[in-house]
Amino acid sequence: MLIESNKITSHNDDLFKAHKNKLVFTASEIGETENIIQKLIDFQIAIPSWALGTGGTRFGRFPGGGEPRSLEEKIEDVGLLHALNNASGAISLHIPWDIPTDYQAIKVLAAQHNLKFDAVNSNTFQNQVNQTHSYKFGSLQNVNKAVRKQAIEHNIEVIQQGIALGSESLTVWLADGSCFPGQLNFRKAYQNTLESLEEIYAALPSNWKMFLEYKCAEPNFYSTTVADWGQSYSYVKKLGNKAFTLVDLGHHLPNANIEQIVALLLMEGKLGGFHFNDSKYGDDDLTAGALKPYQLFLIFNELVEGMDAKGMNHATDLGWMIDASHNVKDPMEDLLQSVEAIMIAYTQALLVDRKALEIAQNENDVVRAQEILQNAFRTDVRALVAEARLRSGAALNPVGLYRDLAIRKGLITERGLKTVATGL
Secondary structure (H helix, E strand, C coil), rough: CCCCHHHHHHHHHHHHCCCCCCCCHHHHHCCEEECHHHHHCCCCCCEEEEHECCCCCCCEEECCCCCCCCCCHHHHHHHHHHHHHHCCCCCEEECCCCCCCCEEEEHHHHCCCCCCCCCCCCCCCCCCCCCCCCCCCCCCCCCHHHHHHHHHHHHHHHHHHHHCCCCCCECCCCCCEEEECCCCCHHHHHHHHHHHHHHHHHCCCCCCCCEEECCCCCCCEEECCCHHHHHHHHHHHHHHEEEEEEEECCCCCCCCCCCHHHHHHHHHHCCCEECCCCCCCCCECCCCCEEEEEEHHHHHHHHHHHHHHHCCCCCCCCEEEECCCCCCCCHHHHHHHHHHHHHHHHHHCCCCCCHHHHHHHCCHHHEEEEHHHHHHHCCHHHHHHHHHHHHHCCCHHHHHHHCCCCCCHHHHHHHCCCCCCCCC
């Protein structure tokens, strides 16, 4: 399903006058906006293939119809998102859910939608059909060497899949851990995991990166082999300069200071990227910015400051991706909302007066420092984000146009009401 360009043009024409008035007011409040708008045009957020279908919980899944039935349809759906916001120019695949049957045809299809292939993701947290050994008691940490070998070989296969598609990074997330005291020898589990990661790392092409994700709990609730940023950092530090920590915003204990974690990993040169989502209780995988928009802004505040200090390119030097699982929303609408929230938080962080903040910090002026950050956060920057979309040929109001065009209804007509996307 494609969106005709004249539909976007007509939509934008209807909203243009009101948008222009907002933009003029915003520019009068902020001052120089051209540099910010260009940064927004350049900034792209990858869409994970598994987020295009309805997510679920342990208790149920309620598909909404018209879900992508194949990798080709997942690419088409990301293409729809990118046409609407021009900020979703990459897709992240999860193997074995997304193994192409014709690599060249898949690359051509992605190019037709102006999409690149972001990080490829391995899966050793589920048993697959006809799998020889079970991951019930872990994969890269497993006490059984044959299980570890199987998990290593899978990750190397994922790298080969990524090479064929033009990806340049591998994301590893492990469900390994233990549920009960005494079940696992922590030191041996760490050593087994490190040795397994070393074999995978050795298979990386010279221009690739490995992202090692961490998670404090679930599905194991007594210990997790890569439980926090410190444990991930200890692995990637040992592996080498192609290995980095990946931060998922939902993978922390309650009230963790994620922005401080980000700042330290960035300072150490070991921050690889993000899986954006939001949460209230745990790894809820809710729409980014839906519950904690100020925290999202504070994270971007540290990112902008730290990346600028290192001379890094905001758009390309870290990996940006959404990781969400939806059960009550249209997944496409949820993704559009998440991208919008991320772009808003990024824009607000670009507004922070760095020189004034540094002076306040050096003078221990706590009130002034707080005012500087909150003034940026309370600035309505939606007109700047919309202007970036307008200049790049996307929609001023992506969710509004998605609904006006009845895209979900069209997908249901095309694919059927009972389709269920592959993945989670």
